[in-house]
Amino acid sequence: MTWKNRKVLVTGADGFIGSHLAEALVARGAEVTALALYNAFDSHGWLDHVAPEARAAMRLVRGDIRDPHQMAALSRGQETVFHLAALIAIPHSYQAPSSYVQTNVQGTVNVLTAARDAGVARIVHASTSEVYGTARFTPITEDHPLHGQSPYAASKIGADMMVESFVRSFDLPAVTLRPFNTYGPRQSERAVIGTVIRQAVDDRCECLSLGSLSPARDFTFVGDTVEAFIKVAELDGDHAGHVFNAGSGRMVAIGDMVEMVRRITGCDKPVVEEEQRLRPAASEVMALQADASSLGEATGWAPAVDLEDGLERTVAWWRGHVDTVRSDVGYVV
Numbered sequence: 001m002t003w004k005n006r007k008v009l010v011t012g013a014d015g016f017i018g019s020h021l022a023e024a025l026v027a028r029g030a031e032v033t034a035l036a037l038y039n040a041f042d043s044h045g046w047l048d049h050v051a052p053e054a055r056a057a058m059r060l061v062r063g064d065i066r067d068p069h070q071m072a073a074l075s076r077g078q079e080t081v082f083h084l085a086a087l088i089a090i091p092h093s094y095q096a097p098s099s100y101v102q103t104n105v106q107g108t109v110n111v112l113t114a115a116r117d118a119g120v121a122r123i124v125h126a127s128t129s130e131v132y133g134t135a136r137f138t139p140i141t142e143d144h145p146l147h148g149q150s151p152y153a154a155s156k157i158g159a160d161m162m163v164e165s166f167v168r169s170f171d172l173p174a175v176t177l178r179p180f181n182t183y184g185p186r187q188s189e190r191a192v193i194g195t196v197i198r199q200a201v202d203d204r205c206e207c208l209s210l211g212s213l214s215p216a217r218d219f220t221f222v223g224d225t226v227e228a229f230i231k232v233a234e235l236d237g238d239h240a241g242h243v244f245n246a247g248s249g250r251m252v253a254i255g256d257m258v259e260m261v262r263r264i265t266g267c268d269k270p271v272v273e274e275e276q277r278l279r280p281a282a283s284e285v286m287a288l289q290a291d292a293s294s295l296g297e298a299t300g301w302a303p304a305v306d307l308e309d310g311l312e313r314t315v316a317w318w319r320g321h322v323d324t325v326r327s328d329v330g331y332v333v
Helices: 016-027 045-049 052-057 068-075 090-095 097-118 151-170 192-201 222-233 254-265 293-299 307-319
Strands: 007-011 031-037 059-063 080-083 122-126 174-179 208-210 243-246 271-273
Touching (some): 007 016, 016 052, 059 068, 068 097, 097 122, 122 151, 122 222, 151 174, 192 254
Parallel strands (some): 208 271
């Protein structure tokens, strides 16, 4: 298939991965409708940071996936829908779990219903490796049991099951991609790599304040994750209902990642584990490592950027944006 002149809707285009995906689709010639969450600050989130020519090529729309009527209107005439919009901050899900159900579960139902009624040819739903919980075996295949260890994870499991049900009930041409921890330029301090790098390069931060250093994660550079989204969208109809992991296959402890960042940045600040940054003990996911062989076999996808190179690129971005992202050096999600 070709993306040139293909009509594409990206929900969550204002987010970290969504903004990179919308930008990549424009570069391939797609006609992109980029949905950003409505706000009163005249902001389109990270879309305000993409190259001006790419942003100008998009149709920018503010809205909310919780509104089924708007989702129906936006889906008409679309050939592909990438559904990335979600509430994703795990710590906040402990404080406001109902909002995660309303957005991540009901919002997904609204997007699926709209896509079904509009006759969209391909829907790609963004899941998360958090649905697996702490690994019972590694590397994690798509057959690993789902375990909702946080309200966020539980809401994403619910969304994934709604996608599966729409495929079975309505023959919806949907596939699900489960990216493992994605990082890179234009990621906020909501994510651990972002918060480590910001504190390392910001002279106003006297130390690196973190939660637990013991959990291990499979980190994937954002460009590789975007390529995975595009490749699964290009699969034929026989793959409807399939779930694919996207990850590097390399598991790194948070503490080891911190040391990599310290070497790259030349940072000698002390590392401090703060209680307010810790997850509840039974909720912390201790190990995530992807088996992405199914994705590779189906699409030929493989990560192209290793962790060290990706961290260097991300550090370079942060050095140019540390004074523009936010002023609060004590940010805690």
